[in-house]
Amino acid sequence: MQPFTRHTAVAAPLLRDNVNTDQIAPIGHSRGLKEDYKTMLFMRARQREDGSENPDFVLNKPQFRNAGILVTGNNFGAGSSRESAVWGMLANDIRVIVARSFADIYRENCLQNGLLPIVLDPQDADAFTAKVIAVDGKAPFTVDLTTQRIIGPDGFDLGFDIAAADRMRLLEGLDDIGLTLKHMSDIVNWEQRAAAAQPWLQTAHDSRR
Amino acid sequence: MPRTLFDKIWDLHLVGQRADGRDLIYIDRHVLHELHAHHAFAQLEKQGRPVHRSDLTFAVQDHTVATKPGRDDETNPSGSAFLKAMRAGTRKNNIRLFDIDDPEQGISHVVAPELGIVLPGATHAVPDSHASTVGGVGALAFGCGTSEMTHILATQVMAIKRPKTMRARLEGRLGAHVNAKDVALRLIAELGVAGGRGHVVEYAGSAVRAMPIEQRMTLCNLNIEMGGRSGFVAPDDATFTWLAGRPYVPKGAMWDRALAHWRTMTTDDDAVFDRDVTLDCATLEPQITWGTDPSQVVGISGRVPDPAAIDPGRRTAAESAFAYMGLDPGTPLAGLPVNRVFIGSCTNSRLPDLQAAAAVVRGRRVAEGVVAMVVPGSSTVKREAEAAGLDRVFRDAGFFWGESGCSMCAGGNGDRGLPGERCVSTTNRNFENRQGPKVRTHLASPATAAASAIAGRITDVRQLLSGAV
Numbered sequence: 001m002q003p004f005t006r007h008t009a010v011a012a013p014l015l016r017d018n019v020n021t022d023q024i025a026p027i028g029h030s031r032g033l034k035e036d037y038k039t040m041l042f043m044r045a046r047q048r049e050d051g052s053e054n055p056d057f058v059l060n061k062p063q064f065r066n067a068g069i070l071v072t073g074n075n076f077g078a079g080s081s082r083e084s085a086v087w088g089m090l091a092n093d094i095r096v097i098v099a100r101s102f103a104d105i106y107r108e109n110c111l112q113n114g115l116l117p118i119v120l121d122p123q124d125a126d127a128f129t130a131k132v133i134a135v136d137g138k139a140p141f142t143v144d145l146t147t148q149r150i151i152g153p154d155g156f157d158l159g160f161d162i163a164a165a166d167r168m169r170l171l172e173g174l175d176d177i178g179l180t181l182k183h184m185s186d187i188v189n190w191e192q193r194a195a196a197a198q199p200w201l202q203t204a205h206d207s208r209r
Numbered sequence: 210m211p212r213t214l215f216d217k218i219w220d221l222h223l224v225g226q227r228a229d230g231r232d233l234i235y236i237d238r239h240v241l242h243e244l245h246a247h248h249a250f251a252q253l254e255k256q257g258r259p260v261h262r263s264d265l266t267f268a269v270q271d272h273t274v275a276t277k278p279g280r281d282d283e284t285n286p287s288g289s290a291f292l293k294a295m296r297a298g299t300r301k302n303n304i305r306l307f308d309i310d311d312p313e314q315g316i317s318h319v320v321a322p323e324l325g326i327v328l329p330g331a332t333h334a335v336p337d338s339h340a341s342t343v344g345g346v347g348a349l350a351f352g353c354g355t356s357e358m359t360h361i362l363a364t365q366v367m368a369i370k371r372p373k374t375m376r377a378r379l380e381g382r383l384g385a386h387v388n389a390k391d392v393a394l395r396l397i398a399e400l401g402v403a404g405g406r407g408h409v410v411e412y413a414g415s416a417v418r419a420m421p422i423e424q425r426m427t428l429c430n431l432n433i434e435m436g437g438r439s440g441f442v443a444p445d446d447a448t449f450t451w452l453a454g455r456p457y458v459p460k461g462a463m464w465d466r467a468l469a470h471w472r473t474m475t476t477d478d479d480a481v482f483d484r485d486v487t488l489d490c491a492t493l494e495p496q497i498t499w500g501t502d503p504s505q506v507v508g509i510s511g512r513v514p515d516p517a518a519i520d521p522g523r524r525t526a527a528e529s530a531f532a533y534m535g536l537d538p539g540t541p542l543a544g545l546p547v548n549r550v551f552i553g554s555c556t557n558s559r560l561p562d563l564q565a566a567a568a569v570v571r572g573r574r575v576a577e578g579v580v581a582m583v584v585p586g587s588s589t590v591k592r593e594a595e596a597a598g599l600d601r602v603f604r605d606a607g608f609f610w611g612e613s614g615c616s617m618c619a620g621g622n623g624d625r626g627l628p629g630e631r632c633v634s635t636t637n638r639n640f641e642n643r644q645g646p647k648v649r650t651h652l653a654s655p656a657t658a659a660a661s662a663i664a665g666r667i668t669d670v671r672q673l674l675s676g677a678v
Contacts, residue, residue, distance in 0.1 A: 165229030
């Protein structure tokens with residue numbers, strides 16, 4: 001996984017609650033296994049009915065075309081568990097999402113891919129949102145995971161919280177499976193105990209065969 | 210100390226704790242589907258890591274399969290590559306695949322309990338947010354992304370922070386033609402689409418106890434629509450009776466031993482949940498969504514709400530939903546003309562769902578101009594329905610009777626509505642564009658969907674059957 005330490009980019013406001021993964025990464029437009037995640041991101045919102053670009057969508061506005069930080073509302077990433085809704089962000093160099101809250105599976109998918117999910121409490125979220133709107137893409141923000149701060153123009157400086165373990169995992173770009181494989185002896189021991197205590201769980205056999 | 214059923218299952222499956230504080234929870238049964246599995250197989254190959262327990266892993270072709278009779282890999286051209294990659298990946302990794310032509314193919318969440326692959330008190334994972342459907346038999350199931358699926362394939366555990374607990378007590382006797390779908394929609398309306406976030410929900414109460422297992426699955430299926438991490442119903446005699454004799458369920462002395470254990474799979478009397486909510490279901494009428502998220506729900510006799518009456522935090526979303534749905538505040542739901550009706554999906558495609566719909570349809574005709582589809586949740590359900598003559602009932606009425614799969618739930622197989630169409634659907638998400646660009650989805654029960662197909666407008670099934678419509 002690509003480590004995350006610091007990211008400097010324009011911040012774009014997508015100020016809605018409950019943005020779902022159907023909106024972030026619509027399925028069904030590709031015939032192959034190799035999807036174009038860059039194009040997929042918010043594809044329906046980016047286009048008008050005739051297929052032309054929708055100039056009103058925030059990521060289509062000139063000042064936000066290269067945004068690398070997304071600022072949004074509550075319960076971001078609701079719905080389907082599809083990880084393409086994270087891959088689409090990375091394909092567009094969006095490496096930080098600042099939300100008031102995330103849907104559980106989406107947040108986990110972010111952590112698995114080196115996308116930093118920041119949750120701000122309502123007061124800080126209000127302050128950051130106001131700043132992002134005022135700056136309007138004219139200057140970048142820097143999100144620093146080592147210091148846990150968001151730094152912006154005119155002395156803007158805001159701290160954020162993240163669980164220490166999640167922070168470490170992102171900073172070091174740790175291989176999640178590798179972390180768990182260190183416990184393989186625990187896993188095998190558990191399997192042996194389960195095979196004795198709940199043997200029906202350790203076999204899955206079709207009794208007709 | 211008294212424990213909840215969630216605590217008991219969690220503690221029994223706790224393998225260890227990682228240095229980062231995450232619990233390692235053993236996954237007893239892992240079921241893959243073709244939309245995401247190819248990524249995981251490719252990752253494992255790249256990393257040179259084997260599948261740790263291919264014998265506890267199963268795979269289905271469900272998201273992209275065509276529903277047209279006589280289908281094959283090419284019937285839905287956009288699914289073909291996924292089906293083939295799944296076939297190659299499962300063969301290489303020695304995983305049992307319920308392929309497109311398997312007599313037991315179907316939607317993972319329908320197939321796993323129907324074959325007894327999932328069991329009470331067992332843990333289960335699927336790379337799909339509706340994994341907790343199988344909570345209906347008392348299993349603890351987690352939906353996950355692709356990376357987590359790869360992790361489970363390599364280790365058979367999930368690295369997960371212990372969620373909080375919630376109990377939803379659903380009390381009272383349900384009225385005629387009111388069922389789990391209506392209860393779940395009302396609960397989501399009350400708690401909101403993020404009301405269950407971070408929580409594993411135990412569904413309890415007299416209304417749940419009275420539900421047949423298939424309805425409990427409908428209830429648990431919709432758990433993610435209020436953001437819940439997982440959801441289940443504690444198993445009881447109805448569960449054990451339902452499971453007995455299914456192909457993958459333990460037999461003989463092993464069954465007796467398992468049963469004795471399953472009887473301990475209950476929440477202790479004095480156990481405390483992080484959150485406890487109660488819903489009185491006795492006066493509930495059939496429910497239907499009017500908007501573009503599953504919490505935008507009214508009773509079938511209700512009207513599109515007045516924005517002034519909506520909680521300010523939900524008002525902006527409501528206003529955008531009015532526009533997308535082509536509805537003005539104050540409009541009654543009943544009577545809105547419909548173009549399309551879909552009966553199916555992991556939410557409502559089991560045999561009793563089709564029976565409930567067929568009871569409404571029998572001897573009637575789909576209204577002129579309405580496209581109506583029934584897609585059974587598994588090939589087993591389809592066969593059983595055909596043995597009971599339900600396919601004739603639907604076909605004679607003018608319904609399309611399809612091969613099993615996810616179909617119009619997300620349209621991943623090409624089954625979609627046309628722009629501007631209003632569709633009454635027994636699925637789980639009324640998100641914008643989900644059932645096709647600009648399609649306006651109203652979520653409801655199979656009985657309500659069937660009644661709406663017959664009348665050609667959104668209809669209270671009780672009125673249709675009493676002759677009032």
